[in-house]
Amino acid sequence: METDLLIVGGGPAGLHAAYVAASNGIKTIIVDESFSLGGQLRQQTQQLNNLPKQFGDQTGTALAQTLIERLTNLDVTVLLKHTMIGTYKDGRVGVSNGQNTIPIAAKKVIVATGAAEEAFVFPGWTLPGVMTAGAAQILMNREHVIPGKNALVIGSNDFALEVGKQLVENGVCLQGIVDNEVQLVGKKAETVHFLKEAGVPVYLDSFVKHASGSGEVEKVIISYNNTEEEMDIDLVCIGKGLTPILEPFEILNCDFTYEKELGGWLPQYSTMMETSTSSIYVAGNAAGITNLGPILLTAEIAAVSVAETLNGLSKEEANVKRELSWQELYRLESAESQNAFHARVNLMRSFQDNVDAQLTQLFNMFVGGV
């Protein structure tokens, strides 16, 4: 198969990048290993604020619909249940559908494979009943299965708290939120308030000492304030954050760098979202763990840059669009914390010798001359 642009990953970043590229005349293929498009949005039933202006506020599931429907009349081929498994010597990407392996020759590739949930280890973590917060959310919102009766959430970031809230809403008895941090990591006041109202105990500076049970988790011992408490628990949800998925970038020979604030190791990229491998771009959580707004905007920047290099957009048009996207990205990302955006600028500066002059000015303004 041949195409102008191959997008790996049909989540929010991949879908938005496809729209931006294809509406500028770029022939696009999206591959996704799942049976449906939308990625993480498919289980995000909650309202999403801080989206780029054009989207307003909407739930994740509704946003997925929006992003998918916009592709209808564009030159976008969607290959579901196709997984990128590797690359050929000549740079073609190999995708497999389980029966065949298909080489795709693309002029440009945007990798939007997102993030993986961090594992977290304690004695007994391999027992059934211990799962990631994201897995619990998929069970509730996509499979419509209640994952347990008595739950414990490990981690207190916004996502862990949101899943805690959804557990309560689904009638699960949430016995506590445990985190080794000394204060809640999550900042969303609304969710914190909900959990407080629901009477969910929060154990900070605490940890799970042991989970046990015959064949599945039945009891959990937590340690807090130098005491131990044993609880009857059949569901432990681990929500200790996300880390960018690196595998496709390694296969594409991209260089990595480390930025703690962006989730650890991640591919290096320029202000165009191009990685160290020419013609390979990155978008979404793979470019640093963030919120949906910046996820969509990194995709927009990558797609605009692809359209520019393939003559779908003039240099001037592309520059204006990129600058607007970066401005909005700064606004949305720094609304929650300055650190992630600073880390991004740091990453791009260390990689790119001459960051685009206009953008340099912009970044200097944003980050106060870092």
Add this chain to the structure above:
Amino acid sequence: MSNQYDVVIIGSGVVGSSIAFHLSESRQKEILVIDKDYPLSGTSGSTQAWVWVHNKTPSWYGELSMLSAELYPFLERKIGDVEYKRTGGIAPFFSESDRDSARRLAEKQAEVGIEIDVLNRDQVLEKEPALSPNIAGATFSKIDGNVNPFRLVELYIKAAKKNHVQFSFYNPVIAIKRNKGMFKVITKNDVFMAKQVIMAAGPWTKEVGKLLGVDIPVKQVRGQILVTEPLAPLIKHTIGGMRQADNGEVLIGYSKEEVGYDRRTTLDVIQDTAKMAVEYLPDLAKANIVRCFAGVRVIPNDGLPILGPVPTIDNAYIAVMHSGITLSPIVGTVMTELLMHGETSIDLKKLRLDRFNESNSYV
């Protein structure tokens, strides 16, 4: 640790570690092994680890390989269980026209004592029912087998350490100088003095040789290997191209590409290898490949091991070869004889580095 040694060995793969162990057995020399990374990070850790003899040609090379294979059971008594298994080796062929050259191979190898049976299809399938009925026949020898390369190198090093050999890892050699009859080995982290130096750095020996001003006539050759998920017992023998490990994983691959030190895998070779896999073992079609890896092998320009003194530099030695796993027991033994006594029980004439100069003089 003192920085003065009798012997510094550069390279802690299967060859360097074997020499270190064998040389340390008499505990007469202060020995240091230096590696730019960690043992098994190079060629020795990215191999199917056949102990393969029967179709190594010319036959004197087959004989050397056989002697080495014969040493494995004794080696295990000294360093421990390296999971050496003399499974017998099968090298299938698909065309009747290959039978003649199979017979010729058997005759030649018989002269040095390597017993080879030339099997017909039924005989092959009797030994390995999972092999494809499209196979015309195979050469077979009882002497072939395989070993766990991870255990092998680990136990060579453990045994060497017990004999007081020192190791320095993650410490690339940057320069080697001659200083008052000694070698001054300058590494990233230290400076070591040595009376004797052995280059045993596999494909990287080329670079080490440059530090001594010696051209080592070797090529780097990439081999890519596919690993299946653990499968129920499928094959018992080591088959030219694949073997099944104790945990059920089948390792498949026999490819050669000259791409320098590039260790990436490519779908081109992965797919070719998959095709080979089902041509040999049709049942493998259903198996999942869990991972692929590539190793950079070293192949001397004439394909044969380079072993012995470096002719132009007193007290410098070299041990570099393609089949380090097969040959490590004999190479360790012979190099020890050479360094301890100056003479060896096997004539090194055909193996020495200076053979390349001699053959040049014919041109």
Add this chain to the structure above:
Amino acid sequence: MDDSTIVCKCEEINLAEIETAIKSGAHTFDDIKRLTRCGMGPCQAKVCSNLVRQIISESLDKPLSDIRPPRMRMPLKPTRISALVGDEESSSVISVFSESAPKEGDEDHV
């Protein structure tokens, strides 16, 4: 966490085994992997890579930014051999037999 806590689910490798490998001098994920099989199973270190990096960081007192992720390999997802079998002619894959069958004059050039 105690010594017997599993770190690599696929190969059932516990904390003590990882720490022993580090003590014996292995300082990277890949070097630990080859000693212990940690990360060699079906998930190909997707779950344990950051856990092991954390343990290396703590054992050696090195920042996480100094500890690189493991080498990641094709295929990015377990893939059936039948799905990999292509139509193109084999190129660099050769048979052991055809390569090492004796050629005329093999013994003359040494």
